[in-house]
Amino acid sequence: MTKILFSDKLDNCVERWKSAGLTVIGPVQRANISTYAAVEHAAELDLGLILTDRSIKDLFFPQSEPMLRYTIKKESIDTDECLPPSGPRIIFGARPCDSSGMAIDDPLFGWDYKDEYWFQRRNESVIVTIACTKADDFCMCTSLKMAPDSSKGSDVLLRPLAGGKGWVVEEVTDRGREAFKTITDILQESSDTAAPLAVVEKKFDLDSCVTWLQNPENFESRFWKEISMRCIGCASCTFLCPTCHCFDIQDEGDTYTGIRRKNWDSCSFALFTMHTSGHNPRSTQSARWRQRIMHKFNYFPGKFSVNSCSGCGRCSRQCPVDMGITETLQEISKLSQ
Amino acid sequence: MKIVGRHDEAPGVRTMRLEFQDAADHEFFKETYRTGMFGLYGVYGEGESTFCVASPETRKDYIECTFRQSGRVTSALANADIGDLITFRGPYGNRFPIEEFHGKNLLFISGGIALPPTRSVIWSCLDQREKFGKVTIVYGARTVADLVYKHELEEWQERSDVDLVLTVDPGGESPDWKNRIGFVPTVLEEAAPSPDNCIAVICGPPIMIKFTLISLKKLGFDESNVYTTLENRMKCGLGKCGRCNVGSVYVCKEGPVFTAAEVARMPASDL
Numbered sequence: 022m023t024k025i026l027f028s029d030k031l032d033n034c035v036e037r038w039k040s041a042g043l044t045v046i047g048p049v050q051r052a053n054i055s056t057y058a059a060v061e062h063a064a065e066l067d068l069g070l071i072l073t074d075r076s077i078k079d080l081f082f083p084q085s086e087p088m089l090r091y092t093i094k095k096e097s098i099d100t101d102e103c104l105p106p107s108g109p110r111i112i113f114g115a116r117p118c119d120s121s122g123m124a125i126d127d128p129l130f131g132w133d134y135k136d137e138y139w140f141q142r143r144n145e146s147v148i149v150t151i152a153c154t155k156a157d158d159f160c161m162c163t164s165l166k167m168a169p170d171s172s173k174g175s176d177v178l179l180r181p182l183a184g185g186k187g188w189v190v191e192e193v194t195d196r197g198r199e200a201f202k203t204i205t206d207i208l209q210e211s212s213d214t215a216a217p218l219a220v221v222e223k224k225f226d227l228d229s230c231v232t233w234l235q236n237p238e239n240f241e242s243r244f245w246k247e248i249s250m251r252c253i254g255c256a257s258c259t260f261l262c263p264t265c266h267c268f269d270i271q272d273e274g275d276t277y278t279g280i281r282r283k284n285w286d287s288c289s290f291a292l293f294t295m296h297t298s299g300h301n302p303r304s305t306q307s308a309r310w311r312q313r314i315m316h317k318f319n320y321f322p323g324k325f326s327v328n329s330c331s332g333c334g335r336c337s338r339q340c341p342v343d344m345g346i347t348e349t350l351q352e353i354s355k356l357s358q
Numbered sequence: 359m360k361i362v363g364r365h366d367e368a369p370g371v372r373t374m375r376l377e378f379q380d381a382a383d384h385e386f387f388k389e390t391y392r393t394g395m396f397g398l399y400g401v402y403g404e405g406e407s408t409f410c411v412a413s414p415e416t417r418k419d420y421i422e423c424t425f426r427q428s429g430r431v432t433s434a435l436a437n438a439d440i441g442d443l444i445t446f447r448g449p450y451g452n453r454f455p456i457e458e459f460h461g462k463n464l465l466f467i468s469g470g471i472a473l474p475p476t477r478s479v480i481w482s483c484l485d486q487r488e489k490f491g492k493v494t495i496v497y498g499a500r501t502v503a504d505l506v507y508k509h510e511l512e513e514w515q516e517r518s519d520v521d522l523v524l525t526v527d528p529g530g531e532s533p534d535w536k537n538r539i540g541f542v543p544t545v546l547e548e549a550a551p552s553p554d555n556c557i558a559v560i561c562g563p564p565i566m567i568k569f570t571l572i573s574l575k576k577l578g579f580d581e582s583n584v585y586t587t588l589e590n591r592m593k594c595g596l597g598k599c600g601r602c603n604v605g606s607v608y609v610c611k612e613g614p615v616f617t618a619a620e621v622a623r624m625p626a627s628d629l
Contacts, residue, residue, distance in 0.1 A: 091402040091403075093402060093403075097443070098402060098443055129598060130598065132597055132598070133596060133597055133611065134596040134597070134598070136598060237625070240605075240625045240627070240628075241625075241627065266598070266600065267599055267600030267601065268593070268594070268598070268599050268600070269593055269599070270405065270406060270593045270594065270599070271405055272400075272402060272403050272404055272405045274402075274403050275403065276403060279402065279403050281402070281405075286593075286599070286600075286601070288600065288601070293591075293601050294590070294591050294601050294602075295591060296589075296590070296591055297407075297426065297428045297429060297432070298563060300563065300564055302590065302604065302628050302629055303628060308627065308628065312603075312628075315605075315606075316600070316603070319606065320603065320605070320606040323606050324606070
């Protein structure tokens with residue numbers, strides 16, 4: 022017997038969580054883009070999507086957020102630190118690649134200086150992940166040694182029942198157990214079993230790619246120029262990526278009052294590394310694409326023992342010129358044979 | 359921090375002296391600052407820029423920074439007047455291991471606007487001159503006007519315990535220029551300082567560093583006795599914003615001070 026959450030009871034759960042003070046967030050359609058947003062009713066959730074266009078990162082590391090407000094006075098400057106609006110929340114219906122992406126970035130934001138913006142949101146969020154029974158050609162979690170039912174980064178993992186009438190509940194963390202206590206009486210014991218998981222074809226051999234990337238000789242390979250020739254440097258891949266975390270700090274305001282903001286930035290942009298003198302360590306698009314791949318599969322794992330990629334495939338799925346991590350690593354796989 | 363002094367070093371290049379407004383902040387700075395570290399200097403409404411702390415660890419009552427007026431933030435800093443308040447975050451990064459230089463000869467090599475980080479090491483050593491051997495400074499700029507810290511160059515030139523070699527690029531000399539004419543690596547090879555028991559500290563534009571490293575090798579310097587500081591673009595200073603890395607090395611956390619041996623292990627085309 023397993024614990025089951027039936028789909029027709031989901032609205033009761035949403036009500037229950039809301040009255041327990043949680044903001045309920047999930048995948049929704051907004052202005053022709055699928056994204057995660059707060060909902061009032063279960064009917065607003067779009068749980069049939071393979072994956073939202075935008076990643077779950079938006080909820081933990083927004084595109085732009087104020088860090089402090091300043092007011093310049095005659096003899097002094099007043100500053101107010103802006104922490105994110107706080108409040109517990111439950112994210113219902115994340116995909117395993119998105120949830121694990123957040124766990125991947127934890128060591129980065131916790132390294133040395135603990136980023137309070139990130140961790141406040143992490144600590145106040147319960148992530149309920151739904152395992153995938155559908156995948157598309159861009160999905161590549163299995164190539165990253167993950168699976169359509171990875172529970173990494175999730176507080177609760179739900180496995181869809183055949184026929185879409187509900188989910189088998191697996192509580193992963195104490196935080197998940199706590200959030201599901203409020204709906205214990207809504208869950209039902211049943212012998213129903215989970216539907217088969219999505220079949221995600223393995224697209225490259227990660228270990229041989231990593232070995233190739235770690236070889237200093239390959240840093241200067243012609244391959245980088247060839248593979249990135251089409252890149253237009255639009256940064257869509259980095260912005261949609263659940264694990265890309267680079268940011269800029271900019272001031273916005275008039276002479277006397279304003280806001281210092283943290284905004285997403287991207288290694289795809291030439292300005293990202295440009296010195297004042299005009300010298301640019303990564304002056305070509307191929308050097309920038311190499312940086313992105315090296316960072317994800319060589320530098321980041323070297324520091325934090327985990328690849329900075331969860332295999333969601335958004336970079337390839339939404340690239341305007343059909344590039345992406347999948348194609349690059351497939352080519353590297355071939356080179357390394 | 360409050361601007362308590364400022365003066366122009368060269369066209370578009372300014373030095374500012376800053377004093378802490380908060381005693382606890384000053385105390386923290388005194389406890390943590392070591393030569394080689396950097397900070398993020400800012401003006402509200404314009405943003406922050408990264409420069410080294412140009413004043414040495416032997417003088418911690420204030421912070422001095424030297425910058426070229428170039429973009430939005432540096433223009434705002436240049437427009438700030440004595441008495442105005444600016445922001446400072448830091449000190450960040452690692453340092454020059456000056457105790458390890460005790461008893462050794464020192465060779466400082468610098469070009470243009472890169473004298474400030476070198477100057478911080480120079481004064482850290484000159485302020486305890488007895489602990490070091492021979493001190494040689496090779497400094498060059500594009501033109502005579504572009505030489506920074508002119509008053510200190512005069513002071514070093516007059517000191518008998520400092521050997522100063524000044525040069526300007528060919529065509530950058532003025533009619534009354536009495537020093538060398540030539541690029542820093544060439545002038546360095548002509549001066550031919552001995553590598554014996556000698557530590558070299560080089561700071562300059564990437565192109566100068568590249569050729570100076572070759573010259574130092576010719577002169578017989580071991581890469582582990584050559585130090586430099588990599589001044590990459592930075593935003594956070596905390597190892598998170600993702601832009602200052604050269605290969606797997608985060609300059610803001612593991613640098614900015616590296617030995618030439620460490621730099622040699624970095625991917626050259628990413629420098």
